Amino acid sequence: MRGYAGKFLEVDLSSGDVKEVRFPEEVLRDYIGGRGLAAKVLWDRLGDHWEEIDPLGEENMLTVFAGPLTGYFPGGRVCISGKSPQSNGITGSTMGGEFGVELRCAGYDGLIITGRAERPVYLLITDEGCEIRDASHLWGLGSIELLKRLNREVREELEHRHPRRREWREPAVIHIGPAGEKLIRVAAVVGKYSHAGGYGGYGAVMGSKNLKAIAVKGTGPLPEPAHPERVYELIDRVCQLCFASDMLRRWGTGYLGYEVGYSLSSEPVRNWQEEWHDRREYGVDRFERRLWVKRYWADFGCPTSCLKLATIRVGPYKGAITDNPDYELQAYLGTNLGIFDPEANAYLSALVDELGFCGIQTGNLLGFTAELYQRGIITEEDLGFKLEWGDADAFAKLLHLILSREGIGDILAEGTYRAALKISEMKGVDALRYAVVAKGIGIGAHGIRSGRDYPAIHSYCCSVQGGDHTSIAYTPINELRSELTTILHDSGVYCMFNIYPPGVLDLLWDFFTAVRGWKLDPEEWYSTQARRIIHIQRAALLLGGPDVRWRPWIDDVNPPRFYEPLPTGPWRGKAPEKGEVEEAVKRYYNEIGWDERGIPKSEELRRLGLESVDRKLEEIR
């Protein structure tokens, strides 16, 4: 078996036991790693009573998996998963950085974390294995101070253990901020200040386990690939193709800000009441001139460097540090809150990073709250302050209110969807009308109403990761933007941005084959391997959890807002018809092997050897 370290670490935080586990070759061959393998492991261990498991309870698991291409395919990432406290399904949430690479250099392909520690702890993983260490001195810290202290502590420890190696580098760290500690459902797993595994809400899962951080330092090489020379050649070819494609390199995803807002008219503005704006002063060039102190910032092996280090140098928000902000956060912590000022946007972005909130989910929640305020459903009395569109200081206050879990803050801490249910009940209104979510997950900043952006009208309705804009349902299912393709990236665990330059996708299958030795065939991928993974994710989603379940078919809808005609912009008046969405959903079901209610078909599951999924789904058929 090539391309894998071959070992995984399983850590039981309740008992303190640590052991090494291995998976049979066929499991790795078919489920690859990252998201695919996480779905498989979660199903095998928890599937038979999935609906009973509280995502924030002791029984849930957190998986932190690299993939066989991590470190090889340019742009290193790691994939976080578990039962999601947002959707009650399985979300593969990937984040950039060196963590996956370090893990593989330490000799492991991933971590399976179970149980719950009695006191705050962090994990230290090295070539020698894993140690559970006290983190009471780190609990409560935001990202900057945490990384500062943890880097120092771990380097001293390693130098003490291995004086011979002398100057140790810092470990790769993933961690949670106060948001995760407070089990806030929009908390992210954070890395490198501004990198986040946000979709799914796994920051809260880490918090529920009393797990503040995971630090890893490996000293070995990457696991030997099957055909090394071919792999090195492919790395070079992918890099050359990326170098030839300049847009992301020059501007990061930030260039989409003006583009998606003005030209495509699909950017959330004031909680999606509009999807268009013409605020030239909010263009990416303004961010560049006013904020960027490093134009090219990259994760392991990446030729694209779409990140840009940004800091505010003057004015009331001076000192805030973040990246770009990228398109999603320009939108969600900017336009979606009525903010069209780069400094105010970067300030909120830095605050969210520091406190460990997911910028997308949190921006969705803040916008939702502000609309309720605009409509008088939530009042100054509820909040203790005014919450007007565009007021970054008020939104910062709101973040702290959520973090305090006091009063309405406690309700909002449960995320947009659950807060909407509760507020509807409290205030006797239908607050779900203003919740722009799919399956409990806030929808990424790419709307469907203008019909000009990449998601289709059924993309969010049918996605097994709800509102995740990186993983959308798409017809035909073997297309580049289809979820089945994203599953490949999330399972190989590398950055999908480096797939976009023309020509790369053609090399991808070969890349997998060169690293692993097993031939990866596109036809087989779309008809069998990817299907298994998506069916497991779909099954978990439909089985749901103790608090929320999704009704087959009935809940495969767009949020109400997406049926309201766009009020402004070049596509004013446009919105999809319900009937046309329903038809697209049905077509998708049919193409992917789900029945007319969206439940994976029995014969399809049996064809793929997923008998246990089939049996379990009998309960809801």
Added chain:
Amino acid sequence: MSVEGPIWIMRDYAKCSGCRRCEIACSLHHEGRIWPEASRIRVFMLVPGLEVPHLCAQCDNPACVEACPVGAISIDEKLKRVVVDKDKCTGCGACVDACPGRVPHIHPTENYALICDLCDGDPQCVKVCQEGRWNCLYVVRRDPSVSYDLYAKRPEEVTRELAILLLGEKGEEVI
């Protein structure tokens, strides 16, 4: 690299993207594997965004050479670099302690110190850094009027300077 005479690798830390393609190139060249910890250039990221490519300064008066108790490090006058004799080196680490930048590090699995050998005059790390147009590393002709010893700095020191340079006053808080 069309530079006459002995070369030196200039480093402009503020431009480092942190891509680590230099580590990939260095370890592939010397070890035949992608092996970040066996790379002669290691990018430190003590603070995210302030990446510091750490490599030998090829000092005019190399403290490492003096410090080695078995005489395993010598100066190659032709290429103006220090050279570790793998067979003589015992991996004791005296060179690391003597180097003002704590640049050498002991190979993760072998018993000798790793120091940049300038790839015999064709630095692989520079190649990829240039190819990526990051321009953090570039080759210059060694200039007798420059004191290269001053580039032997610890990653902490460089990070601190970089923090102030890029982040201003806030930089004092982050490291």
